[in-house]
């Protein structure tokens with residue numbers, strides 16, 4: 192079943208819709224300057240999807256508390272709780288599948304970080320039997336996942352950043368679907384931003400934010416200039432759950448009120464007598480709520496790995512690199528592939544995002560003392576793609592394979608591995624891989640997703656799928672004229688050899 196969430200209208204007046212299931216598995220990043228309409232957009236998304244999915248809103252400004260009246264969200268005021276208590280609250284939220292708004296408006300900045308970290312940690316750490324899908328919306332995400340050190344203590348910042356990293360990088364398996372909004376892309380930690388596959392880009396003024404937005408969307412920086420001209424409530428949408436091409440969307444109306452409409456003059460109530468006012472304002476404070484003992488949220492693994500990976504001795508980094516001979520280069524590539532093969536041997540590896548595998552890879556490279564030029568994320572993704580497609584080293588070096596790789600590069604990053612898996616089968620005249628095998632190469636267990644991928648690649652003109660006798664199919668790669676043997680789409684999952 193596809194659940195379409197109408198977020199607004201396109202320029203031509205057609206509904207612009209999110210595929211909710213896809214959105215939950217591929218996450219969303221919203222960016223736009225203050226006043227561009229991000230919170231409104233989040234509210235629209237929350238309202239439209241409320242009947243379909245459990246929701247958690249991390250709300251630094253108390254903007255979303257009105258969802259309670261119309262949709263029954265429970266408002267949890269962070270100021271009433273300790274970190275330990277919020278962690279317990281979060282676990283119960285998952286277990287009982289209650290939609291909540293965590294209102295952080297009444298606590299100061301540093302406590303916001305600690306409390307949000309504890310709450311997100313509680314959502315994340317819950318036992319496997321409570322891994323139900325939940326949309327986790329974080330407004331002003333740069334507060335919780337800042338790109339650089341700020342005035343808050345390092346400890347609070349690290350805790351929040353770790354929790355956000357877990358949410359965006361490792362949450363999917365646990366049913367957590369991050370939807371985050373930020374006014375300054377350049378202020379948001381890169382690894383957190385990078386894990387969203389869907390984007391809604393609103394009005395943006397600063398060059399640095401525009402450049403980052405262009406990078407994330409895979410656009411020319413000049414093209415990104417159009418973000419300057421967007422009006423309030425207009426966004427460029429892109430991603431597997433909404434549109435494969437940048438699509439201009441005007442966000443629709445909302446049912447519940449926001450409090451961010453700017454200050455309005457409100458006459459003070461005149462009835463209160465002086466005595467009433469004294470009673471209202473100066474009555475003895477309520478006894479302090481029961482406080483649970485504190486427990487520090489667990490530090491997330493990827494963060495530690497990243498630190499380890501970066502902790503290379505300064506002398507080594509500064510060493511001038513002599514140009515390597517072709518033999519040395521080949522040897523270096525062989526060692527990198529060997530390290531990657533070990534990373535991919537972990538049972539969970541096919542389903543972990545590239546960014547997490549990358550950290551793992553860097554650490555292992557250090558442990559095994561693989562020197563040589565540093566591997567950046569794009570280079571790592573290429574290596575990963577080839578490894579996941581199960582390409583033998585000799586083939587991978589050959590010129591025929593280079594053609595397939597260059598063809599693959601016209602496809603989105605995450606689709607390339609699947610394309611190359613098909614290319615390998617075609618090159619070796621093997622049967623066309625089953626849906627289960629394709630899904631695994633994509634890092635998914637969803638057969639439906641595998642089929643959609645094939646259709647997508649066909650629409651992109653990368654390949655042609657042919658029906659064969661006996662319910663089998665074969666695939667022809669356009670431009671290469673390689674063809675697989677007929678294969679059973681419903682066959683078992685086969686793992687290609689990882690070299």
Ligand SMILES: Nc1ncnc2c1ncn2[C@@H]1O[C@H](COP(=O)(O)OP(=O)(O)O)[C@@H](O)[C@H]1O
Pocket residue numbers: 223224225226227228229230231232423424425441442443444449451452453
């Ligand atoms: N699509 C829209 N349609 C109508 N009003 C909107 C729309 N988007 C934003 N607004 C209004 O513009 C103002 C600023 O929007 P808001 O979502 O708070 O911006 P941001 O969160 O980006 O700072 C609010 O008063 C909001 O109600």
Ligand SMILES: [Mg+2]
Pocket residue numbers: 229230231330451
């Ligand atoms: Mg806002």
